[in-house]
Amino acid sequence: MLDTKSAVKEIDPITVQVVLGALENVAVEMGHKLARMSYSSIIRESEDFGCALVDIYGNQLCESSHSTPLQSGPIPGYVKGIREIMEERDDNFSPGDIIMHNSPYHGASHGPDIGICIPVFYQEELIGFSVTTAHHLDIGASTPGSCGIVDAVDAYAEGLQFKAIKVYEKGKKNRYVWDLLMDNIRAPKMVVGDIEAQIAAAKIGATRYIELLDKFGVDTIYAASNELMNYSEKMMREAITKLPDGEYKAEGFLDGYLDSADSYKKDLKICVTVKVSGSELTVDLTGTSPQVKDRPINMPLVGTVDIAVYLTLRSILLDSTTYGDFSQNSGLSRPIHIIAPKGTLCNPVFPAPTIARFTSGNMIADTLMKALAQVVPDQVSAGIGNLQVVAFSGLANEENYWVYMDIMEGSYGGRYGKDGMDAVDTLYANTRNNPIEDIETHYPLRVNRYELRDTGCAPGKWRGGIGSIREITFLEDGSFSVEADGHKFAPWGFKGGENGTVGELSIREQTGDTIKLPSKLPNRPAKAGSTIQLVGPCGGGYGNPLERDPEKVLADFLDGYISAETALEVYKVFITETNTIDYEKTNEWRRRKAE
Template identity: 80%
Template structure:
């Protein structure tokens, strides 16, 4: 399945494959060098960045494989937004230009995700773009950090906005833009250092792209790229054709602002209808809750919502175990149409704030997966446990320190497999930041980090387990949190039970514990305060009584479930000596089935 089966007009398939390898290696090199050159842990360790080459038509040719989909995926949207703005201004691209862009209403995923674009020229002809994106720890918002800002009243309160700004023009650095950045960003040495690393990686990509063109010729690269996109599109369309035509609908829910007196700001609804017609699929989000004008959990349609949809469809319908390596390019988006009424959470109207769109987008992906479970039940997981993103900050003398921590969630059970424990889910896909890195760079100490005990959703294939993390402030500071999944438990599937909600609490130096909502604006934390984060547990898949007794015993011994749960939820009798009483187990299960 991983070979190009049809001959492209005017180019042989060996050349196509060689060009594919060359392009992908460029993106991988960009990613490795960006990670190595960066200062912040969110890029260096968590790999919250993206790298891609885009052709002159704005079509993505390749992307860095070890970056997050929420960074690489939006890059064509960044380019479309940059070109739109430059056309409106009557501006043009020149060799030596470097363009900075973070407008959430012009393709950027949200304000903290800055894109740096280097236009690529060959013999004075514009042939494409080399782009890097990355999440930055502070962008000059009303409170420290670039996550956990859950109380911004509009787009202007979310930080600095740059719409296709040339930080280098014809090779000349615009020092005034850099002065603005340094003067308005907390921890500016780290943030500006990361930006300079992005530019260096983008320049490397541009140079490598030109080298490939010089080696093979521009017409060959263009023909090979088009064939690769056509190939990816053919694969995707063939997978869609296997689905019965029809409409498949599901509803998901967001916590929203549970402590608000306004009912329109909590218990929010995401509605997804997947419409299959031949080799086309339409994802209709009509029925989704209206946007919240003064709270930032709205999602940009281009840059967040579309990526959640593209990733989910591609992951479910083109599983790599079945299809092998598939070129990641714009061809994979061609069969998909997205309908999102303006003024909803999934397509807000400027200047509605969007900076806290992270967890919301995961619900879009999870709800689409729930809709598809009706037609491809063996290719989905049960409900997914969402994430929590925390911004820690403080002052040392007159200087800010800022740290961003992504608290992982968990997956639901899958056909034939248990859910994955304590991982970033769906379009997040960032890496865990090591405790040693946290404690060596910031006045924080991780005093507890473990899987949740005996809180595992029952199913033939159990749900994944979330983690518990406690972080102690070694000096006065502050923190804010963007999370979800504290009200609505991840859904169980095909007889599996629902998962468990997450939690957030603060323990003061005196020992007082206060539970707080999943979205918490910036709050002072005195020395000795402990923040406890509890990740949700994914839903179970399949009837629990069909789970193998030996696996149930393993779950008891591993602390995933109790002996009481083994009996009540699974019908498995575990003795005091931690063995299975098979006779009583058979009686228990037979009795339950008769009932």
């Protein structure tokens, strides 16, 4: 078998591009088929899944372009973890094996993100793996849903653990594993149906991979893959060499558990030091708060922290506007090194729980971007507004669970030359929102309100992105749980831009009483008629507000994003009663302020 790290076969650039297109088409087909075959909205609508092919050495060859980075990115880690476990068990891969895996201490992003791995054999030799990952709406934890399990005391309380379990062995279905799934998961038909969809999509990937080997030959596929990874590595190294050697530090903070009496569970620090030396870059997370031993805000190093780092560096240093599109593969990470002390939030020790690592990992990415802002200020945004993930659940006919997961988008900070993006999933999330029609068709919920926040955007030469407001009413008795962040620490402003606005969570009960809730909420009952209000954070502003184009200030006013008072007090733009700009007064006010 040809070693992809030292391929000897010469290959021309045209063949490389043909092979690249063929590999990417396989991953795209896997993704489309998985989305079409899935039962749950989190996969079908939000596209919270990943698909990729991985070679025998653990290198990712391609990924589904319309999946989320937090699903596709960890796939090499899933494969590595599976292989480690199987070696410990003295087990082997065989044709017909299908492996289920979700251990966050063996490469998985967190427990609900189940990976399905099919070893691919060609001419009786193992040559790689076809893998799908997806978020599942229940994993058998202590309370319904697979998010908002924010009170889990250890990894065992987070739900079922599958460590390289063969659900098919040599082509034969292991019925006992499937019985266990059906007996221990709420809404089993939906969850098991989604797992079967993953298997079908992974089978498609394995079949197409073999077809490519038949068409091009093993040596050509491996030589092209090696060339593509070397090219990606070269691009990343060239981008790193443009940075001045040195160290660049930043800090960020997580809410943690704001309602906790224990100080070590809240106001948690994220420390990032970027060390640049030639074409090598190290992200050192030393100084980050210790792990929270009995709460699942901790982040797996492999599967969450590394993906947050790799994605942020690629997005900032290799912006597609400048560098164009090129292959997403393992070559990009070769020049990047991560230091994460064990026993911290970013490298916990088993059995510390990790299921609620979503918003924590986003803060790793945000703080890394803040550090990079010192050397590439024109390539970053100001602070991002973090996300809120809600699990709604209830019993239909008092015996069958329904579960729905909603990822409420955040917002970006202002960027050089552009305002922040409003109401979008930020950084490594990249999921889509669920259509209101889909929610109300499948669940006893009504979406009463879904709109951008009023008067919340952070001032700047380029204003911060605006978070959204969503109000959802229970039509039947049920419950909900939430994992979120950014309710205490506002997104950071940059280069004179103001800080953003924090998020909020509250419930208006059927009695009419409104209760403010913390950003992390364990499962809480809700009576029919109760309404949850989710308010997303607004990103930070970028640049001096006095330098904002007055016409853009007027447009923000007309759109209802700011008031006339804010336009005058913050931007020094005078808007008349006829909704026009008085430029004489505006120029005078701005001149006075500058003095």
